[in-house]
Amino acid sequence: xxxxxxxxxxxxxxxxxxxxxxxxxxxxxxxxxxxxxxxxxxxxxxxxxxxxxxxxxxxxxxxxxxxxxxxxxxxxxxxxxxxxxxxxxxxxxxxxxxxxxxxxxxxxxxxxxxxxxxxxxxxxxxxxxxxxxxxxxxxxxxxxxxxxxxxxxxxxxxxxxxxxxxxxxxxxxxxxxxxxxxxxxxxxxxx
Amino acid sequence: xxxxxxxxxxxxxxxxxxxxxxxxxxxxxxxxxxxxxxxxxxxxxxxxxxxxxxxxxxxxxxxxxxxxxxxxxxxxxxxxxxxxxxxxxxxxxxxxxxxxxxxxxxxxxxxxxxxxxxxxxxxxxxxxxxxxxxxxxxxxxxxxxxxxxxxxxxxxxxxxxxxxxxxxxxxxxxxxxxxxxxxxxxxxxxx
Numbered sequence: 001x002x003x004x005x006x007x008x009x010x011x012x013x014x015x016x017x018x019x020x021x022x023x024x025x026x027x028x029x030x031x032x033x034x035x036x037x038x039x040x041x042x043x044x045x046x047x048x049x050x051x052x053x054x055x056x057x058x059x060x061x062x063x064x065x066x067x068x069x070x071x072x073x074x075x076x077x078x079x080x081x082x083x084x085x086x087x088x089x090x091x092x093x094x095x096x097x098x099x100x101x102x103x104x105x106x107x108x109x110x111x112x113x114x115x116x117x118x119x120x121x122x123x124x125x126x127x128x129x130x131x132x133x134x135x136x137x138x139x140x141x142x143x144x145x146x147x148x149x150x151x152x153x154x155x156x157x158x159x160x161x162x163x164x165x166x167x168x169x170x171x172x173x174x175x176x177x178x179x180x181x182x183x184x185x186x187x188x189x190x191x
Numbered sequence: 192x193x194x195x196x197x198x199x200x201x202x203x204x205x206x207x208x209x210x211x212x213x214x215x216x217x218x219x220x221x222x223x224x225x226x227x228x229x230x231x232x233x234x235x236x237x238x239x240x241x242x243x244x245x246x247x248x249x250x251x252x253x254x255x256x257x258x259x260x261x262x263x264x265x266x267x268x269x270x271x272x273x274x275x276x277x278x279x280x281x282x283x284x285x286x287x288x289x290x291x292x293x294x295x296x297x298x299x300x301x302x303x304x305x306x307x308x309x310x311x312x313x314x315x316x317x318x319x320x321x322x323x324x325x326x327x328x329x330x331x332x333x334x335x336x337x338x339x340x341x342x343x344x345x346x347x348x349x350x351x352x353x354x355x356x357x358x359x360x361x362x363x364x365x366x367x368x369x370x371x372x373x374x375x376x377x378x379x380x381x382x
Contacts, residue, residue, distance in 0.1 A: 013237030014272050022272075026326055033320040033330075037282050041289035043310035046204030049293045051286040053278045058320075059270045066268065070278045074290030077257065079213075079250045081205050081298070087244045087261045089291035089365045091228050092283055095242040098232035099265030100280035101377070102240045104323075107272070119234035125373075129224040129249075132295075132364050135217055139224075142368035150379040161381035169377055173323050174280045177333035181372035182316075186292070186360055188341040190352035 014110040025059075032060040047082040048075040093178065094123040094146065100174035101148065108167045109154060118153040146178070205301040216250075223251040238273040239266040284369065285314040285337065291365035292339065299358045300345060309344040337369070 008017035026033045035058040041051045054069035055062060074089050076082030087095070098121050109116050125146045131139030152161050169175055199208035217224045226249040232242045245260035246253060265280050267273030278286070289312050300307050316337045322330030343352050360366055 013239070018272060022270075023324060023326065026321055026324055030319075030321065033324070033326075034317070035320055036315055036317045037279070037285060037334075038316075039282055039285040039289055039314045041286070041293060041312045041314070043293050043297060043307070047294035047297065048204070049290050049310075051289055053282050053286065056268075056282075058268075063268055063270060065270070066275050070282075072263075072278065072283075072286050074286065074294070076294065077247075077249075077254055079254060079256070081209060081213075082294075084257050087263060088228070089287045089294070090368075091230055091244050091247075091261075092263075092287035092290065093365055093368060094228060094230040095232070095244065095263050095265065096280045096283035096287060097375070098230055098242055099240050099283065102232060102234050103238035103265070103267065103273075103280070106234060106238065116234070119240075121232045123230045123232070124227055125229075126225070126227045127364065128221075129226055130217055130221065132362050132367075133214060133217055133224070134362060135214065135224075140367055140371070141362055141364045142371070143228075143364075143373050145374045145376065148375060148377045150377065150381075152379055152381045154381075158381045162379060165377065165379045165381070171323050171325060171332055173318065173332045173334075174284055175375065175377075176323075176331055177281075177284060178368065179372050179375050180331070180333070181370050182334050183336045184288070184339060184366065184370050185336065186339045186341065186356065188343055188353060188356045190341075190343045190345075190349045190356070 011110040011113065012106045012116050014107055016110050019107070019111065029060065034058070046075070047080065048073065048085045090125060090127070090143065094125055096174045097146065097148065097178050098123050100172045101168055104168035104172040105152070105164055108164045108171070112160070112164065114154050114156040114160065114164065116152065116154040119150065121148055121150045123148050202301040202304065203297045203307050205298055207301050210298070210302065220251065225249070237266070238271065239264065239276045281316060281318070281334070285316055287365045288337065288339065288369050289314050291363045292359055295359040295363040296343070296355055299355045299362065303351070303355065305345050305347040305351065305355065307343065307345040310341065312339055312341045314339050
């Protein structure tokens with residue numbers, strides 16, 4: 001893979017030569033496209049738990065680029081029986097969606113030779129707790145809907161920037177999962 | 192709301208008197224059941240972005256219990272064009288699912304007078320990157336499936352502990368969203 005500044009620069013912090021090289025590698029070696037991400041979690045107390053995130057399988061090998069694990073907690077505010085030790089799980093789902101749509105916008109813009117100056121977003125999710133509380137099954141447990149409001153500044157016109165947002169929606173890993181759902185298999189070893 | 196130690200103790204770190212009081216309040220005042228959670232995110236560089244999480248609406252008021260915001264980053268490892276500044280969005284989705292299933296198990300166990308000693312879990316999500324890369328549309332962008340393996344120790348028998356896991360699946364906010372999907376509306380102010 002050769003980086004040629006004139007044709008494949010760093011754009012929006014993305015090494016576009018690496019992106020093109022990766023796409024070629026995925027086409028040549030489809031087995032490299034398999035990724036397996038993992039999270040280990042343990043309960044601490046009340047609604048408070050802690051995840052450890054480090055290794056994953058991808059690009060044909062077990063990744064060893066993370067010399068230290070990421071430690072990420074989740075809990076609840078007092079009104080939901082916790083002590084604000086960390087954001088709650090529903091907020092982390094919004095964070096996952098924000099992060100994925102944003103990086104996909106940035107990647108798509110880089111590929112389309114658009115320089116971005118600013119990408120900010122506000123995400124809101126609304127739910128009626130009578131669902132999760134088991135009081136009224138006419139309400140679902142989770143968010144009824146999620147609203148995502150982006151503000152984007154870049155060196156392309158409004159139409160091209162809107163196209164980039166549409167392309168990001170069509171390619172975002174987490175947007176796909178949150179909008180379409182994923183089969184989840186839960187097993188429990190109990191004693 | 193009165194705490195009576197003999198009938199409504201702190202169990203698994205959950206104040207069960209508060210839980211019962213909250214359920215009564217939700218039945219008496221359904222408007223209190225509306226929750227709106229929010230995340231603000233801004234792009235930093237490449238796939239790296241940062242979320243700020245603080246206020247939310249719930250229990251009939253804007254919550255002010257968090258005196259400082261939570262700051263949570265997301266990024267990617269080098270193989271996905273980042274620099275390991277933070278876990279990636281797909282890993283955060285697994286973390287959200289782990290945290291929510293775990294706290295729901297803990298809440299359900301507390302309500303059923305089961306004391307838990309240990310709750311650990313390992314979550315794995317598998318995807319083929321040819322989907323998100325736009326190389327082959329026969330692969331979806333997100334995880335094909337998620338496997339969640341719990342290990343649970345408590346003072347109840349295996350059958351009761353398995354029932355608690357099943358009830359948690361039926362009541363978890365994030366499990367509902369991840370398995371069933373949520374409508375997401377994306378708007379962009381561009382210039």
